[in-house]
Amino acid sequence: MELIQQLVNGISLGSIYALIALGYTMVYGIVRLINFAHGDVFMIGSFVGFYAVTMLGVGFFPALLLAMAVCAVLGMTIERIAYKPLRNATRIAVLITAIGVSLLIEYVMIYLRGAQPEAYPGTLLPKQNLELFGVVISSQSLFILGTSLVLMILLQFIVHRTKIGKAMRAVSHDAEAARLMGINVDNTISATFAIGSALAGAAGVIFGIYYTKIDPLMGILPGLKAFVAAVLGGIGIIPGAMVGGLLLGVIESLVSGLGYSLWRDGVAFIILILILIFRPAGLFGKNVREKV
């Protein structure tokens, strides 16, 4: 029973990782950039949700939508200002810029409101415990899982059934050819950043509800772990990010369940190094031979 309980917790946590990982993977798939600032977009989403609830007094869903909207705009702004001028620069230059943007968002946030943590109001979602075959499932984790699932299905719909989704797939396959076919590559990249950042914003609100404590540096670790999840599933592959996120959440919960909760943060990086060594294309990725 203990094991199943840990699995349930792991899936809730994993769905948060999966939501963040989706943004990483989409952006990487389209511009080959590790958007280090993604974890900080997640943090901003969390704070937007918090202020919407405490100051505007709105409920869970309006707060979620507001956070997603603000993050979408933020993601697009970051892309336009910091990444777009570097489209043809070296990978290292872009990576360093991403690190710079990440630090900038974190410390501007600390500068504006201080580094003290904030507590999410606990009354946002109905709190009831559901007992199923001796496993306690809180209504909150069901809500979290439900919201993440709906968002992921929505994303699948956008990517596979809409025009912008088709453009995104085309650009990620071959940006030059897509441009020749009359696809506006810049707008497509902006849309990708917007969708990915909106998902991160939603993950921020959900994270706040699940863990109650939020602070300006909270985005670093979940951001890095979500990246690990994206690599685990195969970076650039959308279903891979979902599976990778859930898998990482479950592994972390099992590790804490076994009594090594302090090592929990290290496990993700050990997985990362192992996966990079033994299967660098990820679980869902195809091995691509390097051409000279």
Added chain:
Amino acid sequence: MATWKRTRGFWVSIILAFAFFAVVQWLITSGTLNIFYVNTLFFMAINVILAASLHLIIGITGQFSIGHAGFFAVGAYASAIMTMKLQLPFAAGVLAAGVAAMLAGLIIGVPSLRLKGDYLAIATLGFGEIVRIALLNIDYVGGASGMTVTHMTTWPWVFACLFATILVIANFTNSTHGRACISIREDEIAADAMGINTTYYKVAAFVIGSFFAGIAGALYAHHFYIIQPSNFGFLKSFDILIFVVLGGLGSLSGAVVAAVLLTIVSTFLQNYPETRMIIYSIVLILVMLYRPTGLMGTKELSSLFKWRKAAQGGMNHGGKNTVA
């Protein structure tokens, strides 16, 4: 006569370095420099060692590592265990710090240097985090509260380490091995085709870089009385990265100048840590947007005097191919 012409710059630099050492030593013993300046000076030297060691990995060999604070931490703790737990002299601590960091570099370098670019960056970042989390969880070294260390770092020690670091890295760069590393930075496939054992040179540069980061760790541990895992987070790695990037990817003197300048800036902004980080990050973004090769590019300060031709290259693609 020809030899003298070729090595003149080298001997002049060494004489200048010892003159600098003597002047500072005299200033410290005569009490002209107060404790605040001495602190800043030591911190500057430690940062210069760190910057030079990362410069060898990123600037010369082109391997993007952002977990340098991990090696720094390994060195700091290894030396602290030597001097505090085993009661050995400081020299043993410094040596152990270098060797321990070197081993860590070998262990992490052999598997992860097969990766390229982004993946290597993330793997090294992950390594830095693993080191921090491991130190947090080992009770022998005090866990989260860290270790207290007696003050043993003196100016002769700091100078000797700094001098050795710069000398080894500068000479390495201008040797056959250094040229091989530069060729890997410029184009790994071409270097491979020319018969250079790329894996060997990448690991060698990585291991030498980690060795000196470990030495810097020993100096740091014995200067600041207390070491805690939280001092070695990835913000520390980014600090070191900023020195190298700002100074110019591929310029030793650039990295040294950037480390010195930024240490001064951060000393002045010590009371406003947020402002410091905001300035750092904006500078980082602006440099990447408008001058992606850093302030010095791959040029060295000495090339301004035209004494000898320093190892250069990589500027013939508009600076685009400098680092893979």
